[in-house]
Amino acid sequence: MPLRALHTLTDIAPENWDRLLPDDQPFLRHAFLLSLEESHSVRPEAGWRSEHLVWQEAGKITAAIPGYRKHNSSGEYVFDHGWADACQRSGIRYYPKWLGAIPFSPVGGARLLGDAMAARQLLVDLPDYLAQQGLSGAHINFTDAPADALLREQPQWLERLGCQYHWLNHGYGDFQDFLATLMSRKRKQMRKEREQVAESGFTFRWYQGDELTETQWDFIYTCYANTYAVRGQRPYLTRHFFSLLAARMPEQIRVVIASLGEQPVAMAFYLIDSHTLYGRYWGCLAEFNHLHFETCFYQGMEYAIAHGLQRFDAGAQGEHKLVRGFEPQLTRSWHQLQHPGLREAVGQFLNEERAGVRAWAVEARESLPFRRGD
Template identity: 75%
Template sequence: MSLIHLTSLAEIAAAEWDALLPDDQPFLRHAFLSSLEESGSVRAESGWQPDHLLWRENGVLRAAIPGYRKRHSQGEYVFDHVWADASQRAGIRYYPKWLGAIPFSPVTGARLIGAPDAAAQLLAALPETLLKNGLSGAHINFTDAQANHLLHEQPNWLERWGLQYHWHNRGYRDFQDFLDTLMSRKRKQLRKEREQVTQSGFEFSGYRGDQLREDQWDFVYTCYANTYAVRGQRPYLTRNFFSLLAERMPENIRVVIAHLQQQPAAMAFYLKDEHALYGRYWGCLAEFDRLHFETCFYQGMDFAIAEGLQRFDAGAQGEHKLVRGFEPHITHSWHYLMHPGLREAVDDFLQREREGVRAWEEEARDALPYRRGD
């Protein structure tokens, strides 16, 4: 039995890695993770050094966690900057750390892939490898129920809660069928938002990953990069990532392009699996009132209804999603901190934070726009 560090997914066959996956969610697939690496979106120079953990028994791969050594906390969507700042003030080194996650993707899913008994052994071996490699701790983000159970059984792992908002397709025939479940005032608001965008002259076209030309992918990337440029930041993903992904898993990609006077003006990029739609990136060339809601949310709802998908995960945060029918959903992450004093302080903080998250989830459910009794 051995714990192996993999510095590139190219070192393992796609079939061997994908055989561990419990479902068809696209983010854990070899094609997705290797596209991040081969496109240069994830690399040591950007503070995302691939360090995937594999557990082999008699040469057979039985479990794994996609992982990275991090020199910062950017692109994770589970914010530990305060912990890092407190560590620095106390003279405790916080970076580098190890992160088990899907880069730039706040999507709940499997993280400990493979046989549960082998995954538990991998977790048990992790503290020793942290010590040997001078890492301050390990963090595993957006875990599913199986990982939550396995991590709960391991000593000294701290659980953190977050809150997202997901839309559920309850067998709606069309968007109007969904609107009919809302309170009158909210129903009118959503209908007005959609009409306002249509009356402004926008038209929308949907595409699979294999239906876009390279010049259209150029437009998609320009819009995506612009969402960072307006904040004075560099985008996480490179242009080549989109071409690689379109080549390797086109069936999982959906893109909506908004046209104004027959010219492309905005886009939304989604991934999908058999059960869910995942809104990932959006961008526009200029700001237009309500265009974001239509392109990112309502077009996604239309698509989920048309394809019979059960759930629409439109990304992290966003309390404005509540009024549009997105329901609160508690997310989980787990944290192993090597320094006992820091671990104790963070544990105390997380206990209080979980109480706040639970209280806000209850308040958020009361704010949902659905007719009472539905």
């Protein structure tokens, strides 16, 4: 078959994978995905088995989807636990399933990589692959517009909408320019939050990936892991992942470390491409008033403005972002379910859910803090 699976990215040369990518988004790079594998952040014991689907013609890979065989629904950020529970009650097998996504990263972007015609043929042949492999279905999360167009052509795929909140740089010269676009009460609130952090003695320093020592990476990981520990959970990523990533793609890593006096107390880990700053992980050693907002939001906004970036994606969820100028953005995922009854029931649910998500996005836009036109 032209469609085949790669169970590790070591089976394809980095340059052959990366030439399929449409842009420089870091999450799709061979280096990022391989670091997840080799650090054992992605591993079968945690419910993730690498299963990247590729389309090969005349010995050359012309299209691909980064993917995984899943035995649970953790770390996906498109929540289908209810579907799995309903299957269990009805005696329908839901796992294993196949997932086309970037693990632990609710970031929109290309999912159907390479030549569009080859990607279309991959989608056409995918149901046969699922049946042969005994998979309950396929799910492709956080797609971009070209992938949406190809998936919409296939009637068996069900569309699901979500909503995130992104900060957009409308040509601001500095942070004060942004504040000037806000209603007075919101502008004063942000200024007060930032002033309280500054008056408490916090300082902030930005680093590129290759500017950080292993001791600093130890601190970064401690902060990251602590965000899970306080909830009694195990972190998705291992410490080794950060060292691998720093060695392989340091130019796309940014970290801001917050210090109180000489003591580092918090950090935010970002990735970057030519137009977007992606806020991924945050952590602190103790709780401080407004420090999260400053480290994760305001520092990122200032960085985006200073470096001419168009967008700041600070992560999934978080309606509290609205009052700080993060604008609602619809996200899409696509689902192909092999069981006819399950497909029909989920299809009906998604029809209602899409209407609700669209209505919420409109309502959320009304909550933005920007000054209204005269």
